[in-house]
Amino acid sequence: MKLAPLGDSAVIVTMGEAPDAVTVAAGCALAAALEARPLPGLIECAQANASITVFYDPARIPKRGGASPFQRVCRWIEDRAPVTEHAADLSGHQVTLPVCYGGEFGLDLEMVGAAHGLTADEVIALHSGAEYFVSAIGFIPGFPYLRGLPERLHTPRRPTPRTRVPAGSVAIGGAQTGIYPFDTPGGWNLIGCTPWRLFNAYSQAPSLLQVGDRVRFRPITPEEYGVSRSS
């Protein structure tokens, strides 16, 4: 674990070199421990990949001796570090998302297959046969970065991003797969679409997925997509 200032109001806590399951699990455990008994002046902990970022208001951190607010926040984080030793595995929820692959739902499915000498069905089998975990949420609200994409599906981002990717699009960008919660510009390769809503600002749990959640995809037909979408 390595602590470094991210300016005068945040600390970035690096849990490991790479965003693997063990590192992300350790980050989840530490973020939960920090928020369970927050220091006065703590604003929020945001976990992403191999690190968590702890935001605070330096004017509200309790004074102690001659230490700066940054030093006091670091000491507080270090005191809670032992919780990460018991966080060997991801304890997050398991979510299985229905996905309608290919056709108008995934404009790049054929192209992704062709790039790897695979048929469309083989791409679907590989993508829906793997288990993923959420290593970060970002880019736009509720967009999950999923790790665990089979190596045969790793595909570089498109050289020119699309100006509009439809909400629900399941996509591949490099070694990761992700889901677009909104209609937005985007450069990942679209292979399918889920009828489920990824983000709802009017809910107290706005993001369907959280960092640490385990995710699977279940292929559905266009008919099932339509039924699920309208229900």
Next chain:
Amino acid sequence: MSRIHVLKPGLMTTVQDLGRPGWQRCGVTPGGAVDACALRLANLLMGNPENAAALEITAGGPTLRFAEETLVAIAGADFEASVNGARLPAWRPVRLGAGAELSIGMARAGIRCYLAVAGGLAVPRVLGGRGTYLAAGFGGFEGRALRAGDILKIGPAAAWAKRFTATLAGAEAMAAARWEIGAAVRPKYATAPVVRAMRGPQWEAFDAEAQARFIGERFVVDARSDRMGLRLNAAGAGLLKEPIDEIVSEGVATGAVQVPPDGQPIVLLADRQTVGGYPKIAMVASVDLPLLAQLRAGDTVTFAEIPVAEAQELWLANERLLATVKQGIALHAT
């Protein structure tokens, strides 16, 4: 409940507060006013909580009609502003009579000002904040910039604001307080500010030449700057001779100075993303963010390095100053 009728919306006028912290783990930016200090001062002039919702006015302002008598204040950049043809002074409380038409014109210096009303703008909280999140289309007034025909509701004014409005009572369309927030308290806006910054988490990834150029060289503000980020152009070539590898995406904060492969720095502002993979050469001191919030295309900025402890001392000193201002304002209606 009193109302404001939007006759002309201005170039980009949005409802903003001090943001919606707590949801970055879900990819939701804290957002809020780009010049948070100006918004806080405008609210203090109204006896409002500092995070009450107000209008963020960008470059060219709106024309608004106030249905009832309302206490208002403008803070931030210097804009042309008039009520029924008479000039409206900034940085002080002003009583507008029922039916008054406030016309805010073009910015004379800077780019963003804040119009606060006593009682704050009554828009629903979404995820704890009242600010407009344009990229995701929620918060503020229907998740978007104002349009002609919109009607904004005003919340209940504080007891102080009611007492102070009474001291300005009269038949005229506008009556301004005889005191103002002094220049010593306002951010030191400039068209070529020196902005204090700390080393960023990836400072060491930049070569000595890039580090030396960043501290001391003058950068020019690019026209593509917006609420998400202030885009800067180095004189001559970008800061990078060779691209630096992207890092594993990690959390970012407002004021982070990212350097993408083209070597032209971007300072992240209120509507920044929550994670980023570009190396961060520096972090702007929070106390100096208002200076960046007011820069326009063609303005310049120079960075000066300070340690984290000093940036925190500056922030604490500024907070003490604002607390003094708040006490001083409270005395005006006793």
